């Protein structure tokens with residue numbers, strides 16, 4: 366069985382599982398209702414089928430949102446994918462595509478429907494995934510999860526509640542150590558800052574606050590080094606946005622890249638020789654993750670970031686990252 370649903374209190378559990386083999390395509394999945402439950406990829410933890418196309422649709426009560434928390438995740442990197450949809454599984458609702466062997470952070474829907482689709486190619490499989498899902502009432506921010514090497518203090522996640530993070534010895538905390546569950550302009554319960562990350566003490570990166578500044582790759586304008594893995598977190602006050610403008614950009618196409626999180630789309634991958642367009646955050650933070658492989662070095666990048674003010678003028682001139 367690919368699905369297990371949990372105990373519900375006042376909702377009936379409906380679930381439907383369709384499993385059939387059509388040619389080489391293995392389909393499975395179903396519709397899940399109920400306060401909480403778990404979803405497992407078929408065959409978990411012994412590996413999912415090749416040629417799988419499985420779609421799960423989670424439906425909450427009207428007005429509630431859905432949070433999914435990954436308990437296990439191993440999907441053949443770059444060939445098999447778990448796609449997430451903020452709503453029914455239509456292209457317009459596509460949110461992100463997950464692959465690889467790292468447990469992703471929790472994800473919360475904006476409405477009362479959330480969908481997941483596993484697609485695998487015709488060779489090689491992996492353990493698959495196990496996900497816990499839960500309906501969130503409008504006054505709950507949900508458990509934001511614990512980053513690798515992090516420690517979470519606090520067990521209540523409703524409006525007004527505060528939680529704190531720290532990192533185990535040998536790691537430094539990047540981001541805001543305290544999160545407060547607040548009500549945003551759209552009347553939804555949200556955490557005021559992103560979950561911090563724990564960065565190994567000897568790696569590059571920083572937490573940047575303040576209205577403006579410059580971020581450059583290591584050694585800029587000389588060549589960056591091989592096997593770099595740097596993370597910068599830029600924070601603004603809740604309600605503000607951050608924009609970033611690149612002035613230089615040169616990396617080994619496809620192998621050395623800068624990943625920008627916190628704008629629309631939620632993850633932007635930058636690589637190669639073109640200076641990227643400006644990027645504007647959609648919340649009060651942006652996270653830059655610079656990764657290089659073990660050969661070929663270039664100049665890297667330099668970027669200027671600025672709080673709200675510049676973001677406003679960019680919008681006025683019609684530029685969008």
Ligand SMILES: *[C@@H]1O[C@H](CO)[C@@H](O)[C@H](O)[C@H]1NC(C)=O
Nearest residue numbers: 370371372400401402403497
């Ligand atoms: C659903 O929530 C209830 C109450 O918090 C808990 O006892 C139960 O174990 C949960 N179900 C699953 C599948 O975790």
Ligand SMILES: *[C@@H]1O[C@H](CO)[C@@H](O)[C@H](O)[C@H]1NC(C)=O
Nearest residue numbers: 390392417418419420482484
């Ligand atoms: C998976 O199935 C869905 C719905 O049945 C279909 O729309 C989609 O194109 C399929 N995806 C792949 C990769 O076959």
